[in-house]
Amino acid sequence: MRPVARRYMKEFLPAMAAYVVVLMLSVWALRHVEATALRVLLALAPAIPVAAAARAIVRFVRGSDELDRRILLEAFALAALVLTMGAFSLGLLVMADVVRMRAGAVLVWILPVYCLLYGVFAAIARRRYA
Amino acid sequence: MNNRVRELREARGWSQARLGEALDVSRQTINAIETGKYDPSLPLAFRIAREFDQPIEAIFLFDEDTP
Numbered sequence: 001m002r003p004v005a006r007r008y009m010k011e012f013l014p015a016m017a018a019y020v021v022v023l024m025l026s027v028w029a030l031r032h033v034e035a036t037a038l039r040v041l042l043a044l045a046p047a048i049p050v051a052a053a054a055r056a057i058v059r060f061v062r063g064s065d066e067l068d069r070r071i072l073l074e075a076f077a078l079a080a081l082v083l084t085m086g087a088f089s090l091g092l093l094v095m096a097d098v099v100r101m102r103a104g105a106v107l108v109w110i111l112p113v114y115c116l117l118y119g120v121f122a123a124i125a126r127r128r129y130a
Numbered sequence: 131m132n133n134r135v136r137e138l139r140e141a142r143g144w145s146q147a148r149l150g151e152a153l154d155v156s157r158q159t160i161n162a163i164e165t166g167k168y169d170p171s172l173p174l175a176f177r178i179a180r181e182f183d184q185p186i187e188a189i190f191l192f193d194e195d196t197p
Contacts, residue, residue, distance in 0.1 A: 002156060065155035067168050129162040 004063035011056035018049035050111065071125040079117035083110065132191040136164040138182045153177050 001009075023046040030042050061072050090106065093099040139149050139160075146160040153160075153174065162168035163178075170178065179186040 065159050066171050066174060067159040067162055068156060126158075129158065129167045 004060060008056055008060040012053055015049050015053035015056055019046055022046050022049055067129060071122060074125050075118050075122035078121040079114055082117050083114050131169050132166065132193050134189050135178060152181055
């Protein structure tokens with residue numbers, strides 16, 4: 001494993017583990033807290049480890065060699081394109097009252113779906129150069 | 131663009147991983163260059179030329195048919 005990949009694993013995996021723990025604590029605490037300011041802090045707490053994971057990804061992309069960087073950036077771009085097209089289409093369906101969804105539920109799924117799409121497009125792009 | 135990277139590497143008995151390490155790129159990147167699936171940037175092409183101690187135009191050969 002190249003040093004940049006090793007560093008990525010050392011930064012990304014603890015960040016995601018922290019995310020799971022913070023998310024569970026946040027969900028549990030929100031059931032018992034009424035004060036708005038505290039609820040804001042608790043609700044946003046899981047975003048902190050996610051930001052650390054995002055930093056690890058950015059450092060990984062910047063540290064990768066030129067072909068890897070091309071593959072990763074292409075995957076990021078295609079994932080963003082497909083995700084925004086999907087969100088736009090879903091928005092049209094919601095506006096037309098064909099589909100009913102909670103805005104919060106939709107927004108929370110944007111990042112996981114983006115990561116999933118990124119993984120799929122990165123794998124496809126990688127195969128092209130294999 | 132065609133290139134002689136594989137030929138030069140094998141003549142020295144180096145593995146793709148060994149060349150990748152010397153150039154600070156992955157083995158997959160070396161493989162993609164050798165198979166013509168990826169054309170390296172100009173700085174990487176110069177590093178490859180320096181590694182083999184050859185002029186860049188002796189390693190990378192422009193193909194007129196390449197779009």
